[in-house]
Amino acid sequence: MNSIPEKPTLDGIEARWAERWEADGVYRFDRGADRDQVFSVDTPPPTVSGSIHMGTIFGYTQFDSVARYQRMAGKQVFFPIGWDDNGLATERRTQNYFGVRCDPTKQYEPDFEPPFRGDVPAKHHEVPVSRPNFVALCEELTAIDEAVFEEIFRRLGMSFDWTLLYTTIDAGSRRTSQLAFLRNLARGEAYSADAPTVWDVDDRTAVAQAEIEDRERPGAYHLLAFHGTGDNAGDVMIDTTRPELIVSCVALVAHPDDERYQPLFGSTVRTPLFGVEVPVVAHPLAQPDKGTGIAMVCTFGDTTDVTWWRELDLPTRSVIGRDGRIVATPPEWLETPEALAAYEAIAGKTVKQAQAATVEALTASGEMHGDPRPLMHPVKFYERGSRPLEIVTSRQWYLRNGGRDEDRRNAFLARGKELDWYPDHMRHRYDHWVEGLNGDWLVSRQRFFGVPIPLWYPLDDDGEPRYDSPIVPADDTLPIDPSTDVPPGYTADQRGRPGGFAGDPDVMDTWATSSLTPQIAGQWVDSVLSGGSLFGNVFPMDLRPQGPEIIRTWLFSTVVRAHYEHGSLPWTSTAINGWILDPDRKKMSKSKGNVVTPMGLFEQYGTDAVRYWALAARPGVDTAFSEDQMKVGRRLATKLLNASKFVLSTPDPSGGDVEIDPVDAAMLARLGQTVAEATTAFEGFDYARALEHTESFFWWFCDDYVELVKQRAYAGEAGAAESARHALRTALGTVQRMFAPALPFVTDEVWSWWHDASVHAEAWPAAPAVTSELSLDAASEVLARVRRAKTEAKRSQRAGVARLVVTGPAGWIAQLEPCRRDLVDALTIADFELSAGAEDAAVGIAVELVPDEA
RNA sequence: GGGCGCAUAGCUCAGCUGGUUAGAGCACUGCCCUUACAAGGCAUAGGUCGGGGGUUCGAGUCCCUCUGCGCCCA
Numbered sequence: 001m002n003s004i005p006e007k008p009t010l011d012g013i014e015a016r017w018a019e020r021w022e023a024d025g026v027y028r029f030d031r032g033a034d035r036d037q038v039f040s041v042d043t044p045p046p047t048v049s050g051s052i053h054m055g056t057i058f059g060y061t062q063f064d065s066v067a068r069y070q071r072m073a074g075k076q077v078f079f080p081i082g083w084d085d086n087g088l089a090t091e092r093r094t095q096n097y098f099g100v101r102c103d104p105t106k107q108y109e110p111d112f113e114p115p116f117r118g119d120v121p122a123k124h125h126e127v128p129v130s131r132p133n134f135v136a137l138c139e140e141l142t143a144i145d146e147a148v149f150e151e152i153f154r155r156l157g158m159s160f161d162w163t164l165l166y167t168t169i170d171a172g173s174r175r176t177s178q179l180a181f182l183r184n185l186a187r188g189e190a191y192s193a194d195a196p197t198v199w200d201v202d203d204r205t206a207v208a209q210a211e212i213e214d215r216e217r218p219g220a221y222h223l224l225a226f227h228g229t230g231d232n233a234g235d236v237m238i239d240t241t242r243p244e245l246i247v248s249c250v251a252l253v254a255h256p257d258d259e260r261y262q263p264l265f266g267s268t269v270r271t272p273l274f275g276v277e278v279p280v281v282a283h284p285l286a287q288p289d290k291g292t293g294i295a296m297v298c299t300f301g302d303t304t305d306v307t308w309w310r311e312l313d314l315p316t317r318s319v320i321g322r323d324g325r326i327v328a329t330p331p332e333w334l335e336t337p338e339a340l341a342a343y344e345a346i347a348g349k350t351v352k353q354a355q356a357a358t359v360e361a362l363t364a365s366g367e368m369h370g371d372p373r374p375l376m377h378p379v380k381f382y383e384r385g386s387r388p389l390e391i392v393t394s395r396q397w398y399l400r401n402g403g404r405d406e407d408r409r410n411a412f413l414a415r416g417k418e419l420d421w422y423p424d425h426m427r428h429r430y431d432h433w434v435e436g437l438n439g440d441w442l443v444s445r446q447r448f449f450g451v452p453i454p455l456w457y458p459l460d461d462d463g464e465p466r467y468d469s470p471i472v473p474a475d476d477t478l479p480i481d482p483s484t485d486v487p488p489g490y491t492a493d494q495r496g497r498p499g500g501f502a503g504d505p506d507v508m509d510t511w512a513t514s515s516l517t518p519q520i521a522g523q524w525v526d527s528v529l530s531g532g533s534l535f536g537n538v539f540p541m542d543l544r545p546q547g548p549e550i551i552r553t554w555l556f557s558t559v560v561r562a563h564y565e566h567g568s569l570p571w572t573s574t575a576i577n578g579w580i581l582d583p584d585r586k587k588m589s590k591s592k593g594n595v596v597t598p599m600g601l602f603e604q605y606g607t608d609a610v611r612y613w614a615l616a617a618r619p620g621v622d623t624a625f626s627e628d629q630m631k632v633g634r635r636l637a638t639k640l641l642n643a644s645k646f647v648l649s650t651p652d653p654s655g656g657d658v659e660i661d662p663v664d665a666a667m668l669a670r671l672g673q674t675v676a677e678a679t680t681a682f683e684g685f686d687y688a689r690a691l692e693h694t695e696s697f698f699w700w701f702c703d704d705y706v707e708l709v710k711q712r713a714y715a716g717e718a719g720a721a722e723s724a725r726h727a728l729r730t731a732l733g734t735v736q737r738m739f740a741p742a743l744p745f746v747t748d749e750v751w752s753w754w755h756d757a758s759v760h761a762e763a764w765p766a767a768p769a770v771t772s773e774l775s776l777d778a779a780s781e782v783l784a785r786v787r788r789a790k791t792e793a794k795r796s797q798r799a800g801v802a803r804l805v806v807t808g809p810a811g812w813i814a815q816l817e818p819c820r821r822d823l824v825d826a827l828t829i830a831d832f833e834l835s836a837g838a839e840d841a842a843v844g845i846a847v848e849l850v851p852d853e854a
Numbered sequence: 855g856g857g858c859g860c861a862u863a864g865c866u867c868a869g870c871u872g873g874u875u876a877g878a879g880c881a882c883u884g885c886c887c888u889u890a891c892a893a894g895g896c897a898u899a900g901g902u903c904g905g906g907g908g909u910u911c912g913a914g915u916c917c918c919u920c921u922g923c924g925c926c927c928a
Contacts, residue, residue, distance in 0.1 A: 621867090624865095639890090788896085794886085795885085
């Protein structure tokens with residue numbers, strides 16, 4: 001038997017136990033386990049962005065408790081963790097932290113030192129650095145942040161197998177991501193196309209539908225006169241919020257049923273300022289009640305323009321460059337000197353500047369009627385961006401996701417139905433997203449810190465890339481970087497030369513890699529290239545826990561990749577956690593400035609207390625951040641210390657069979673019920689209900705049962721004392737194990753007082769094989785009533801009871817008879833009378849306290 | 855505009871397939887320094903289950919509708 005501290009404390013237990021778990025490999029996955037013994041969890045690797053949000057703590061704690069249960073229930077738990085570090089978020093932090101900016105035209109400098117490490121002055125101009133230098137700085141910064149994240153997750157008590165740690169930029173992830181992409185390409189699921197693409201002008205990269213959000217922004221309708229031609233000599237008035245795009249106008253469009261414009265369909269008009277002749281066409285997407293009911297189609301003002309352009313087969317007249325400015329050279333479709341002069345006024349300007357110049361010119365020419373009419377309207381932004389998105393034409397890589405293909409869409413909807421969702425209603429978010437897709441998944445990004453698209457292109461005699469016949473690397477050479485690696489059959493000096501080759505300059509979208517976390521963590525590549533067996537033992541995984549905000553991105557894209565590569569779901573179940581709301585019930589977010597950091601809370605309340613707060617929330621339910629709940633959790637943890645100390649301080653029961661006392665049997669039967677309820681709850685991933693049942697039993701056990709039997713356990717007659725001592729220890733050991741998934745630190749602390757191995761390596765408790773007809777509810781009632789009497793008499797709970805008369809229905813009184821001796825001891829009763837009446841008799845409890853001597 | 859979710863005690867929430875006087879914790883109030891526990895324990899009090907209508911012997915629970923809030927998508 002190990003020793004029990006004189007004064008048990010929660011202080012410092014996190015560091016002690018976290019270290020012990022790692023040293024003993026308590027959470028290490030056993031690769032020899034068969035698939036049916038494995039419970040595998042696809043943990044979404046968090047973005048290492050400098051600080052951890054309480055929402056992450058919240059969700060991760062919930063599924064850690066599920067994983068801990070599964071481990072105790074006998075499963076080999078495959079519980080990897082990774083860091084999602086590639087992508088634009090890291091690039092931005094690197095720029096801000098070091099004061100640099102990536103310029104791929106620069107040469108690599110082996111001894112480069114960044115101008116700053118943190119604390120970059122506001123006026124500093126970013127120093128351009130080569131791509132390899134920039135990537136090295138990204139890696140330096142993520143290493144710092146990842147160390148902080150690891151410390152927090154260890155402190156949180158996450159039962160990850162840290163030997164499985166990966167990052168989404170490491171060699172294994174790059175290899176996985178590139179191999180999966182090449183196989184998508186080979187099967188025709190990936191393709192490249194030169195097409196209109198939603199473009200962020202600040203980050204100078206294409207962005208995907210999933211990264212776009214609408215924001216309400218002020219704008220204005222401008223009423224413009226287009227001029228009829230031929231027989232229709234009159235002006236046609238249109239309302240537009242983007243007059244600067246008149247030069248890109250390729251048509252006017254109205255609804256086919258709109259009688260006002262019937263006569264115009266098939267005719268042409270000339271644009272204001274530029275005099276370009278464009279057709280008037282009909283399309284059902286035109287909204288008769290919006291503005292004048294007829295709109296100008298530009299290439300491209302918004303995604304509806306793209307639809308019109310595609311479906312009506314209109315020409316392309318783009319003028320917005322990738323920097324968000326009107327291109328300097330006048331386009332060839334402008335013919336007249338007036339048109340060229342008008343273009344001169346906007347050339348080289350930003351969209352905003354060009355709009356002002358255009359309005360000025362229109363006012364001067366009299367082609368704008370009245371003043372602009374302000375309105376609020378939704379404008380598309382990159383979710384991390386600060387300027388509206390533009391649409392430019394560029395060559396990009398896509399993965400087919402059903403956005404343009406009914407059969408694939410139906411296949412992905414079917415996958416969504418096949419998946420078990422916890423809670424079930426979260427499946428609607430998936431369905432709506434898939435049903436609303438309007439294009440394939442754009443996976444290429446014109447960025448630097450990401451997994452390179454693993455392709456080269458042959459250059460023709462003019463030095464132009466032949467995009468239709470990319471050069472593919474051999475699988476066993478992955479990962480590659482086509483900007484430095486040379487394709488088979490070529491030499492390095494042929495790079496960029498006519499007849500030579502060029503590497504694809506782009507990297508993949510971060511989701512193109514993080515959609516492969518089951519394959520990365522499960523070492524799928526090894527199973528493909530060298531027959532490794534791990535993947536088959538963990539995939540498809542059992543559970544994907546995650547937040548609701550990444551259903552449309554992460555969850556969906558992971559389903560897409562597994563569907564293509566494995567013809568299956570990536571996991572059988574997904575559990576979606578809720579939001580964290582601040583006490584005012586507003587969503588916590590950095591921009592609102594109401595974010596709390598976890599480390600301070602761990603120190604103030606103890607990790608188990610913070611975990612208690614997270615685990616008290618029902619699965620999937622939005623939950624208020626509540627330090628009050630943490631206080632309750634701390635009290636529970638403290639109670640577990642004290643109760644454990646007390647139970648273990650009763651005399652050790654001797655071996656051998658004892659005859660079980662009816663009171664003890666009743667408690668153990670109730671305990672058995674609790675075990676059954678907690679087990680059922682956990683099997684359905686309902687950690688909250690499991691905790692609630694355990695907690696409520698535990699408080700009853702402390703308040704009533706322990707009080708009833710403490711005298712007997714200490715000093716009762718031999719057999720009865722033995723029974724109580726056995727029962728106390730049985731209940732304590734069961735409760736400690738049932739609390740272990742929720743409160744890993746305090747439970748291992750108290751478990752260690754009487755065991756050598758970690759409680760987390762123990763089996764989930766079975767219900768004691770004890771049945772009982774006896775209910776202790778009547779005894780609890782008597783305890784409460786006598787306590788109340790003492791309280792009302794302003795007496796100590798130690799005060800003796802001179803005489804206690806309990807009357808009630810015979811059946812109810814019968815429940816008290818077996819408790820008589822324990823009640824007498826617990827309440828210090830001199831004279832105890834039980835009086836059975838008729839079955840409809842009222843319960844009466846008359847308490848006569850011994851006189852107060854004071 | 856469409857979808858999903860929520861509305862129960864002052865606060866945060868349970869209440870599973872409709873069934874005895876609606877539960878817990880926190881806060882409040884009161885009592886107690888009881889040899890496990892005073893950064894604690896015990897106990898009291900507190901609710902027309904958002905409004906309206908319907909189904910049913912019976913509705914917090916099922917249906918309709920309205921109101922308010924949150925999230926997602928247009």
